[in-house]
Amino acid sequence: MRRGFAGGGRPQRPYPRAPMAPSFPTLTLRGGPPVHPYVYSKRVMSADRSMRDGDVVRVLTREGKPCGFGFGHRGSQVAVRMLSYDPEVVPDEAWLRARLAAAEALRRDVLRLPEGTDAWRVVHAEGDGLSGLVVDRYARTAVVGLFSLGWFRRSEELARVLREVLDVDTVVLRADEKTERQEGFQAPAPPRVRPVRIRERDVAFEVDPAGGHKTGFFLDQRENRARLSALARGRSVFDGMTYTGGFALAAALGGARTVRGMDLDEEAVAQAQRNLALNRLPAGTTVRFDHGDVFDALRAYIAGPEAERPEVLVVDPAKWARDRAGLGAALAKYRDLNRLALEAVRPGGLVLTCSCSGLVSEEAYLGVVREAALDVRREVRMLSVTGAAADHPVAGAFPEGRYLKAVFLAVGAPGSGPGRSPGAGAPPAWEGRRGRRRRGDAAEPGHEDGAGPPDGGGTDDA
Secondary structure: OEEOOOOOOOOOOOOOOOOOOOOOOEEEEOOOOOOOOEEEHHHEEEEEOOOOOOOEEEEEOOOOOEEEEEEEOOOOOEEEEEEEOOOOOOOOHHHHHHHHHHHHHHHHHHOOHHHOEOEEEEEEHHHHOOOOEEEEEEOOEEEEEEOOHHHHHOHHHHHHHHHHHHOOOEEEEEOOHHHHHHHOOOOOOOOOOOOEEEEEOOEEEEEOOOOOOOOOOOHHHHHHHHHHHHHOOOOEEEEEOOOOOHHHHHHHHOOOOEEEEEEOOHHHHHHHHHHHHOOOOOOOOEEEEEEOOHHHHHHHHHHOOHHHOOOEEEEOOOOOOOOHHHHHHHHHHHHHHHHHHHHHOOOOOEEEEEEOOOOOOHHHHHHHHHHHHHHHOEEEEEEEEEOOOOOOOOOOOOHHHOOOEEEEEEEEEEOOOOOOOOOOOOOOOOOOOOOOOOOOOOOOOOOOOOOOOOOOOOOOOO
16 A cells, blocks of 8 residues: 555556565655655655655656665655665665765775874765765764664664774764754764864864764864965964864964954853863964854954954854745844954955855855945955865765855955945844854755755754
């Protein structure tokens, strides 16, 4: 017996095929084979009544021709997360082991990440053909982000295979509340584990695998931290939304003259202080971390003497666009933040402005930066527009997986750029405090940190 998703119906002209084992519930599409990792519910004609949410299902075309496998979910807008597009390749344990081994080999053998770090993203959801799954390595600890009921149901198998394939001692399983609510499961709280010390080039960090935001650290900014480190040498730096000091410490170890990091999360600031203590600073470099609101700090720089303004300024906020309903408000907040950053940096200085909101396209974010420059009449030159590090690959079939925007800007003096005509009206601005930093359950790539419904659930990210 079959039960339809939206009206139902039986497949026409069943495609003749030999029986295949093992047996899987089948789900029949309204048209041809999927070309995207997400099969939305409106594309589903019918599904076996025996199918449970989170089951691996055999996907059939309208004609009944097998076209792959995925995790089925009746209650989700994403009815199937595709795992295999080959009807002969079953996503069993052997398949999982091969996928994980290929993902790790890309990082080790192709990207050669161990030459510079012992922390990287092993699995980036759709980017590695494992929709709804994120795995980050921190030395000999693997932290797993579960963004699908299917992966939650296979979590014991997943942890066992990860230990074997990655040769790690500890596997920590995590899921955010939004995913649990959308997918219909509740993961047990991860057990407390000791902080893990990692290295990134010459910088040491301590990561909390069970309690930090996302999986404990923002691995996606690794290459941008390296670039900023080189640009910061001999300059004064302000790292807004510093979290545990990533950009701040990269700048300090790169030879910045003075570095100030700030975050509204007291626990993050405390961890940044501990990370500072792990590192030996170059002679003449000073670093301090403050608990405070970055918006207030930027306004204070603008109101103060020009000589006290930073020469390099970083703003890397939380995921502000969490769903389409909040997209307009998020763009206004980004515009206000960028306006303040462009005014607060010393003339001739550098700004690195970032957005990890997958719902905000690169085009839209660059538009926000241009509008902010018009608001303050500052000339800006875009030196580079980058994204997540290479261990966060983007699948050709999933271009929305490119979620992180990082824009390096050279900023001119006040009045150096074009502006608005008198009476054009003030730009929309977001005023007020943004609350405790929660970049943590950020997009799945394309929506944070990989693999959720189009209105922003899922990884980040992740």
